[in-house]
Amino acid sequence: MTGLRTVSLRRRVTVTVLVVLAVVLIAVGFVVDTVFRAQAEKDVNGLLTARVQLAQQLAKQNAAPQNLVRRMETRGVQASLALPDGTFLGAADLPPADRIRQVRATLSGPPRINGAKLTLTADETLVAAAEQSLRWVLLGTGLAALLVAAVALLLAVRFALAPLDAMTRLARSIVAGRRGDRLAPERATTELGRAAAAFDSALDALEGAERAARASEARTRRFVADAAHELRTPLAGVQAAAEALLQLPPDADPARLQLLVVRESQRAGKLVADLLDLARLDAGADLERAPVALLALARAQADRLELTAPEVTVVVTGPDARVLGDSARLTQILANLADNAVRAMAGPGTLTLEVAPDGVTVTDTGPGVPGADRERIFDRLVRLDEARGPGGSGLGLPIARGFARAHGGDLWCEAAPDGGARFRLAGLPPA
Secondary structure, eight states, X not given: OOOOOOOOHHHHHHHHHHHHHHHHHHHHHHHHHHHHHHHHHHHHHHHHHHHHXXXXXXXXXXXXXXXXXXXXOBXXXXXXXEOTTSOEEEOOOOOOGGGEEEEEEEOOSSTTTTTOEEEEEEETHHHHHHHHHHHHHHHHHHHHHHHHHHXXXXXXXXXXTHHHHHHHHHHHHHHTTOOSOOOOOSOSSSHHHHHHHHHHHHHHHHHHHHHHHHHHHHHHHHHHHHHHHHHHHHHHHHHHHHHHHHHSOTTSOOHHHHHHHHHHHHHHHHHHHHHHHHHHHHHOOOOOOEEEEHHHHHHHHHHHHHHHOTTEEEEEESOOOEEEEOHHHHHHHHHHHHHHHHHHHOSSEEXXXXXXXXXXXXXXXXXXXXXXXXXXXXXXXXXXXHHHOSOOOSOHHHHXXXXXXXXXXXXXXXXXXXXXXXXEEEOOOBO
């Protein structure tokens, strides 16, 4: 890949304009020279024709041959007259043949001049000299025009490119660490205005990305610290129970400690599985898409809760809708929402799973979620224990929303009409 050519813009613009100007001046000079030469030839021909007409008039007026020849001659024009009796009057020495223009005419008049041969010769040396002088004038004028144009262009281009110098200074100040400065063009409709506006937009995007990166880094550090803290709790319980088991006397009953080890290890395993799901979402969830019957998934959750939470009444409603998605991940979403609802009610209550053509709505009769927290609960490791009940890791809802959006839909929380919380899973693509 070749690098960007960085020839001086001032030099490039100046040279380009001067080359164009030189071409124009050469073309104009050529046209002027051609027109001048054509006009000069036309004038010479007109002069000779007028002299011939004058000679015809003088011949008819019986002018003396010597006077006729003398009247025909003027600056640059020579005349010669051959009389019928053989007499030759006028100039005998003519300029070189390549520098003359001749006109011959036969005169009519009195017997002594009737039939005489008149020859008019125009010396084009004067025309050639004038043409040469014109060419030197054009050349000198053109060179002077190019010199003046070069000086004027250097000053004009420096003034015209001043905004680019301002952009350069701003870029260097940004690199030096000074943020917040902008070009702020007065008019964004001109070429430099559009460039300056694009430059400001790029700086805004860059600083926004830097702020987002710093915020993301801070969230990542906080998440890692919180996850380590959450994972340390069950591991500490397992370690304490294991140490207690080792210190039990032979006749003691280890059942309670064994149950504690199993429960804390399950809790740690669930947290590790949730962390792995979040890692998959961050890397781009790989879904196995196929037609999925949402009503069957909802009824499967109802059957599960009938065994794990018999005190909760589960109601399933809606059509037998089918969407295109990953059955395992959609089941995971509904399971997270259902388990959250059971923990929120913390005892008897009603859980409604309402199937729609593009998703499922899960409504509980628990205490609900405050309006200010309905979006925050989808952040990682956020728990509203006072409202949603204890026992969660704070990862279920972020995982559920992540998989919902991976399917092309979304998941959000809103207040239920009769209190409680309502979670809407919607926007899933139809099968």
